Amino acid sequence: MPALSSQQRSLTRFLIEAQREGQINAELRLLIEVVARACKRISVAVGKGALGGVLGDAVAAGGDGGASINVQGEAQKKLDVLSNDILLEANAWGGHLAGLASEEMDHSQPIPDAYPRGNYLLLFDPLDGSSNIDVNVSVGTIFSVLRSPEGVAEVGDEHFLQAGREQVAAGYCIYGPSTMLILTLGHGTHAFTLDREQGSFVLTKRDMRIPEETKEFAINMSNQRHWEAPMQAYVRDLLAGKEGPRGKDFNMRWIASMVADVHRLLTRGGIFIYPWDRKDPSKAGKLRLMYEANPMAMLVEQAGGAATNGRTRILDVPPTQLHQRVPVFLGSKREVEEATRYHVDHDA
Numbered sequence: 001m002p003a004l005s006s007q008q009r010s011l012t013r014f015l016i017e018a019q020r021e022g023q024i025n026a027e028l029r030l031l032i033e034v035v036a037r038a039c040k041r042i043s044v045a046v047g048k049g050a051l052g053g054v055l056g057d058a059v060a061a062g063g064d065g066g067a068s069i070n071v072q073g074e075a076q077k078k079l080d081v082l083s084n085d086i087l088l089e090a091n092a093w094g095g096h097l098a099g100l101a102s103e104e105m106d107h108s109q110p111i112p113d114a115y116p117r118g119n120y121l122l123l124f125d126p127l128d129g130s131s132n133i134d135v136n137v138s139v140g141t142i143f144s145v146l147r148s149p150e151g152v153a154e155v156g157d158e159h160f161l162q163a164g165r166e167q168v169a170a171g172y173c174i175y176g177p178s179t180m181l182i183l184t185l186g187h188g189t190h191a192f193t194l195d196r197e198q199g200s201f202v203l204t205k206r207d208m209r210i211p212e213e214t215k216e217f218a219i220n221m222s223n224q225r226h227w228e229a230p231m232q233a234y235v236r237d238l239l240a241g242k243e244g245p246r247g248k249d250f251n252m253r254w255i256a257s258m259v260a261d262v263h264r265l266l267t268r269g270g271i272f273i274y275p276w277d278r279k280d281p282s283k284a285g286k287l288r289l290m291y292e293a294n295p296m297a298m299l300v301e302q303a304g305g306a307a308t309n310g311r312t313r314i315l316d317v318p319p320t321q322l323h324q325r326v327p328v329f330l331g332s333k334r335e336v337e338e339a340t341r342y343h344v345d346h347d348a
């Protein structure tokens with residue numbers, strides 16, 4: 001494989017150029033490079049599959065051999081724990097963060113006293129869709145970057161509770177047939193593909209754009225009986241196709257790995273929905289606001305799409321808890337607006 005051509009941009013060159021243009025500072029550039037390097041390590045571990053000895057459930061420490069359960073009440077996979085540890089170790093010593101929060105940790109963690117602290121907060125789902133690992137389906141790492149409040153000696157959970165519009169960067173790394181990093185710094189959404197021979201991410205799509213219209217929706221239909229009335233009506237009309245009020249036929253996809261479903265709609269359009277359902281009314285849906293919905297919403301909006309909770313813009317939802325959940329409608333702008341209209345009209 002020849003060295004990168006002058007036309008090809010490594011992630012490092014892309015970030016240096018973004019810094020020159022004033023989009024980011026040196027500390028944020030380091031943060032993104034550290035996260036990307038950690039994702040390369042996770043990609044290697046995921047890619048080994050059964051040969052890496054890291055498939056299956058993590059075992060609870062000191063337990064009876066039962067699965068380890070995370071704060072979400074979900075069985076942790078060995079790779080969940082390994083991916084979380086990789087991100088924690090990679091980000092501890094660089095001096096770019098004040099603290100971190102993870103789907104896999106009950107509370108946020110300040111950077112240890114042994115290391116300098118920086119001006120950013122990193123939130124992540126270290127391995128989203130991990131239930132798919134054992135069946136060899138694409139999974140991914142999702143991350144969100146916020147500014148740390150000034151003058152705080154040691155950050156706590158409360159300092160992470162900022163609305164999604166405050167994010168300074170967001171992205172995901174999808175571990176699929178190829179490993180790709182999808183990144184926004186607030187100036188468009190861009191795709192980088194991992195060149196395994198060079199060991200570097202290469203810019204392969206600048207300024208991704210989501211088609212405003214779509215004929216493809218992604219939802220777990222098995223929950224249909226638990227949805228609220230406007231959601232039932234919206235999907236009923238999708239399924240009615242060209243004979244129904246929408247006047248066109250729709251196709252359905254559901255990978256049950258948010259990173260993979262969102263990557264598809266970023267690439268060719270679509271709407272991804274995980275609505276509120278009455279299976280557990282207290283949960284307000286399944287997906288987490290701070291490190292799933294917010295980063296994905298920023299990526300989608302920066303690519304010309306839209307993201308709501310069925311009623312209001314996700315990036316404006318005021319967080320109250322680190323692991324709070326939120327209904328998610330995101331993707332092709334016109335379709336998200338239509339799904340949101342069903343809910344707003346129902347409430348009127």
Ligand code: P6P
Nearest residue numbers: 128129130131220256257258259
């Ligand atoms: P269900 C994976 O567990 C996840 O958090 C998302 O990645 C995915 O979109 C969703 O849950 C799948 O949920 O209920 O279809 O298994």
